[in-house]
Amino acid sequence: MGALFDRICEALAPKIGESSVAHGVLVLRIAPQALLDVVTRLKEDFRFDLFADVTAIDWLGQEPRFEVVWHFYSTMHRQRVRIKARVGEAEPAVDSLIGMYGSAHFMERECHEMYGIVFAGNPDLRPILLYEGFQGHPLRKDYPKEREQPLVPYRAGYEMPGGE
């Protein structure tokens, strides 16, 4: 396990910032621009053939505000790699991985609706768990915790939750 991780770090050295091993997972911190290069190398040279997840973390108050996190698994080596990239609030955009992994379509849609991360190159970022017309991104830290956006008018006697 160590040898594989060392080879990855060595091969990708110019592209990655910090690297560490957390809970048996190799963690690579990269600049968002380097994403496609790094993932291409991981997939083609190191056989990370399974795209497990993409999500984001909202570090409200820090700059850059968001941290996008990808997880990859190699069914050949049985090892996992986690990639992290920071993007700012003004333009929370990273490249889409749909060219390499088909499963990226749905996972990027979910990350987009929950955190507002834009995946450049994904042509279909419609809501997948939420509904059309939902305003804001509910897993951002500044989304009001109890704000509701009902689709059905409430019955008499119940106050309709207002907008923001």
Add this chain to the structure above:
Amino acid sequence: MNTRTIPIRPESRKSAAFEYISTRKDELIGWARKFSLFPYPFVTACCGMEFMSVSSTPYDTDRFGAALPRFTPRQSDLLMVVGTVTHKQAPVLLKVWEQMCEPKWVLAFGVCATSGGFYNNYATVQGIDRILPVDVYVPGCPPRPEMVIDGIMKLQEKIAGQQHLIVNDRF
């Protein structure tokens, strides 16, 4: 989506004799109806396991004539909302309720359907009574089968004591 079904209105009840007779007719119809509840299970979440438990042999809601789930709202008269209802599901639930023929009753099964439960966030309706009228609330996470049976019996009492809209001076 926002249209409501129009309830059938009783025709005017004129004489005192009619009042007396129709009360007895109400009782008769109530007695018949309370033992022939056809539930439509709108099952969305983990309460569904408890629903299966309460409708199967050890607890056996068939004793109340309420065992045979109809999987179309048009054939059922008791809407059992079992589990959490999200805002995305709310139009679906309302449409199911609107498709049911009168007379119809609604039972909120579990604390999520009753009040949203411990979900208070962007996704969850804080109780289905915000979107449709509820007759019986059965709290619990999930409710014990005994509580559900108690809820059904409460509903039966309610039906037995109801004025039934099909009773008029021609019936």
